[in-house]
Amino acid sequence: MLLSEQTYKKIDREVAKFPPDQKQSAVMAALQIAQDETRWLPPEVMQDIADYLGMPAIAVQEVATFYNMYNTKPVGKYKISVCTNLPCQLSGGEKAAHYLKHKLGIDYRETTDDDLFTLVEGECMGACGDAPVMLVNNKRMCSFMSDDKIDALVEELKK
Numbered sequence: 810m811l812l813s814e815q816t817y818k819k820i821d822r823e824v825a826k827f828p829p830d831q832k833q834s835a836v837m838a839a840l841q842i843a844q845d846e847t848r849w850l851p852p853e854v855m856q857d858i859a860d861y862l863g864m865p866a867i868a869v870q871e872v873a874t875f876y877n878m879y880n881t882k883p884v885g886k887y888k889i890s891v892c893t894n895l896p897c898q899l900s901g902g903e904k905a906a907h908y909l910k911h912k913l914g915i916d917y918r919e920t921t922d923d924d925l926f927t928l929v930e931g932e933c934m935g936a937c938g939d940a941p942v943m944l945v946n947n948k949r950m951c952s953f954m955s956d957d958k959i960d961a962l963v964e965e966l967k968k
């Protein structure tokens with residue numbers, strides 16, 4: 810068993826939402842729960858999820874590599890996804906991304922030396938009216954990201 814007992818319990822709760830012969834329907838939730846513990850999804854974790862749900866490892870990999878919320882490479886403690894789609898780009902997104910990159914000293918798909926931050930490009934998060942939009946660890950949406958708000962976010966996450 811690669812993951813903690815608590816993580817398997819959470820996965821069990823997702824599995825219980827489906828008929829017993831449809832355990833694999835919980836694969837997306839299971840990957841997210843596993844990633845919450847391991848931060849990213851190395852092949853052995855994907856294999857573990859596959860075994861746990863009784864499905865081929867390749868099918869788990871297909872899901873994990875299709876959606877950008879899954880980290881198939883190591884990431885820092887905080888993965889900040891910057892929306893790079895057109896509405897955000899037209900409303901200060903590019904400037905905000907440039908400011909954040911400069912502040913952290915990294916480019917997209919890079920991680921800071923202290924392993925705290927990874928920056929990635931994100932697709933539209935359905936909040937175009939709140940541009941520029943950023944998402945922390947797939948869960949926390951940050952809207953209207955001015956330079957001041959970026960400063961405050963980074964400082965808060967560093968604590």
Ligand code: FES
Binds near residue numbers: 892893896898938942
């Ligand atoms: S384009 Fe950025 S949230 Fe829609």
